[in-house]
Amino acid sequence: MKLDEIQKNIEKISIENWNKSFGGTASSEIANEIEIDNSIVMRAMEDLVAANYGTINANVELSQISIDSETREFEFTPIKVHIYFPSKQMLEEFFYSSDLVRKSIPEYKKRLYLGAHQLSQVLFDESVLARYFDYPEYYELDDSRSGGHIYICSEETPEERYIHVRHGRKALANGKSAIVAIYKDLANMSEFEQRYWHSHELNIHELDFLPNDEAYEKFFNRNYEGAWVNYTDELSDLTNNLESLNSLFENNIFNKVQNIYCRPPVENTQKSYFDSCSELFKLVGPDNINQKTLKDFLRNNKDCLDKDFVYESGRDISKLELLGLFEEKIGSSKKLTKAVRLLQKDRTEADHKIIESKIARENLSEQFFNHVEEINANIKEIIEKIKNPL
Structure with missing residues (x-):
């Protein structure tokens, strides 16, 4: 199989996978699908990255699992792979040339289709929390200096108000603070809630952040580093x-x-x-x-x-x-x-x-x-x- 054909398969499969899970694709998965050696796919991915067609997490160590047909025992074979992520330009071109563009996709889900990272942050005005404080019969809201969470808390909560979001607080240089949420949680909200949050979104490029923000660091360590951090509530x-x-x-x-x-x-x-x-x-x-x-x-x-x-x-x-x-x-x-x-x-x-x-x-x-x-x-x-x- 020629290099350009391999690369087209990489692009096609990785975009399909992105639109299902909003994550990367292992070179071994593509190698199995198009029936060539994993090392060839890895080199083709490297060439794509060099040409600015996506990025890779290089040389990730995984284990391939197989089952012995006679003993029914699991066998684990170590393997090195690249994890490939299509570029935003590739995802945008696919989105606007596909049926997706004609679907009514909520704002933050749409941004994932267009290449936003699931764990990237979006900032909002503090007033975005007002709705959830005003309806304690619908929502469980935990808020502190570092942030907290908002969950639906009752079967009586209307379906259109579904929300399950972790939020943080980020101090600004002007003495105020902004609310932080991640795309993964925002995209899982109902369309009704996504519209509401979008109306309170701030432009991150217009904000100056306070250095050494200890309260925000607790939010970051809990949600990104997996640390067992208790917020001061x-x-x-x-x-x-x-x-x-x-x-x-x-x-x-x-x-x-x-x-x-x-x-x-x-x-x-x-x-x-x-x-x-x-x-x-x-x-x-x-x-x-x-x-x-x-x-x-x-x-x-x-x-x-x-x-x-x-x-x-x-x-x-x-x-x-x-x-x-x-x-x-x-x-x-x-x-x-x-x-x-x-x-x-x-x-x-x-x-x-x-x-x-x-x-x-x-x-x-x-x-x-x-x-x-x-x-x-x-x-x-x-x-x-x-x-x-x-």
């Missing part, structure tokens, strides 16, 4: 810390330990940030504090009297002041109370002012996570003081 940690604190008392200090609407800002605007602070405040603010539990503890363990819980006027002190008294008596310097008051200021902005939805210069997601991180540290300190009193 501040909101899940908050739930766990509230549960741990409650477990030290006969009755809960915090009535609820989770708020499904508590989330980082989905847009880098003051309005979105204040809304997030408001939902966080519902978890640690006075409306969620059980003052009876605090008073019982202070009476029984810190020799407090009823007069300690009222002003000189006879009016009860506020729940936050009661929390501050509790912290003072156990020796934690009212750190949690101060953090909640700071959060209350941002929450009040959301509830009592008309806030413009203009894009902020600072990274408001980072500010929100800093709030949660500080509250977590304060609760852990209280837990330690209760477990190991002076």
